[in-house]
Amino acid sequence: MDNDLLKSASTPIYYYDADLLRRTLEALTTAAAIDHRFKVHYAVKANARPEILSIIQNTGLGADCVSEGEIKAAVNAGFPADRIVFAGVGKTDKEIRLGLSYDIECFNVESMPELEVINSLASKLGTVANVALRVNPEIDAHTHRYITTGLSENKFGIPMSQLDQAVDMAHSMSNVKLRGLHFHIGSQLTQLDSYILLCERINDLTEHYLKQGIEFEIINVGGGLGIDYNDPDANPIPDFKSYFELFHKNLKLSQSQEVHFELGRAIVAQCGSLLTRILYIKETPTKRFAIVDAGMTDLIRPALYQAHHKIELIDDNTENNCTLLKYDIVGPICESSDVFDTDVELPQLKRGDMLAIRSAGAYGEIMASQYNLRRLPGAILDNQ
Numbered sequence: 001m002d003n004d005l006l007k008s009a010s011t012p013i014y015y016y017d018a019d020l021l022r023r024t025l026e027a028l029t030t031a032a033a034i035d036h037r038f039k040v041h042y043a044v045k046a047n048a049r050p051e052i053l054s055i056i057q058n059t060g061l062g063a064d065c066v067s068e069g070e071i072k073a074a075v076n077a078g079f080p081a082d083r084i085v086f087a088g089v090g091k092t093d094k095e096i097r098l099g100l101s102y103d104i105e106c107f108n109v110e111s112m113p114e115l116e117v118i119n120s121l122a123s124k125l126g127t128v129a130n131v132a133l134r135v136n137p138e139i140d141a142h143t144h145r146y147i148t149t150g151l152s153e154n155k156f157g158i159p160m161s162q163l164d165q166a167v168d169m170a171h172s173m174s175n176v177k178l179r180g181l182h183f184h185i186g187s188q189l190t191q192l193d194s195y196i197l198l199c200e201r202i203n204d205l206t207e208h209y210l211k212q213g214i215e216f217e218i219i220n221v222g223g224g225l226g227i228d229y230n231d232p233d234a235n236p237i238p239d240f241k242s243y244f245e246l247f248h249k250n251l252k253l254s255q256s257q258e259v260h261f262e263l264g265r266a267i268v269a270q271c272g273s274l275l276t277r278i279l280y281i282k283e284t285p286t287k288r289f290a291i292v293d294a295g296m297t298d299l300i301r302p303a304l305y306q307a308h309h310k311i312e313l314i315d316d317n318t319e320n321n322c323t324l325l326k327y328d329i330v331g332p333i334c335e336s337s338d339v340f341d342t343d344v345e346l347p348q349l350k351r352g353d354m355l356a357i358r359s360a361g362a363y364g365e366i367m368a369s370q371y372n373l374r375r376l377p378g379a380i381l382d383n384q
């Protein structure tokens, strides 16, 4: 980080390191090249800042979108429509029509009623929709319950028990073309074992359908690869090599099948930090609070998912001494959950000091809200 650039920044503000983003993308594309059938889509919902989309688009990735707004943002950033996939349990008619008018690569369909609506809208527009069926594989991803998606109690995907029926239904429709199966078991997965289970589930399913003479062109394994929130400097780039090798080794595919990956967090999380300044230090009989000018409105992950982000002092080389004190880092919002972390050891802090809340490039700025009628945070793009 360039300290002079930061000193003048008006906080709270997101800081993005474009150079780290490019290096991350390079590591990803190198690792994915292990198999010519592998294609990666960027999950736009993690961060849709236009400059970031543009850098990602330049490396040739596709886009995984979940709304009309995201499809438009992807198209505006230059993603070709035939590399755009559209997921989500609640697609509106307007959104489906938009996807059809762009002739996007694939709709990832989450229920049979949705399949009927897509077929009927495509028929009215005189077109054929490319679809994949999202399967709920009933696999525990061992992540926070708010970001696990592949369990039978989750709202996502078609239950395994209804999949045969959904496949038959898609085949009977004249305005949908069934191209594949889609899976996404959750986010911030740090144990790759869950992906091995996923591969086994996929192999069982593809074998089951091959027996009926059905081969899917596309197997979409979703995203969810986790990052190191505890030590972003030691692990700024996720282990893409092990991730892609796992699928290369464990998925049984034919030569003509494609495997789609939809990564969000793993691509953008580490290149972003939320910068904030200390407003007040408040000492009570039980606690020492550092009250900062960023709140859960700027970065909701700690309040929403009990997520941990490393917090550091951006040293301005003044008289911060090196004895460490424990602080609860809290925001100004009128909610008790507006806490970034508790008992963080930091050099003695004073009003005006700047902190960096690290690994905030994914599900940070994009989730910001105006609760308490606050202004949305701005952003600085460094090393562009």
Ligand SMILES: *Cc1c(COP(=O)(O)O)cnc(C)c1O
Binding pocket: 043, 045, 046, 064, 087, 184, 186, 187, 188, 222, 223, 224, 225, 262, 263, 264, 265, 266, 362
């Ligand atoms: C959110 C989401 C992703 C991306 O998840 P990450 O954990 O950011 O990689 C991929 N696919 C689907 C269907 C999603 O909902």
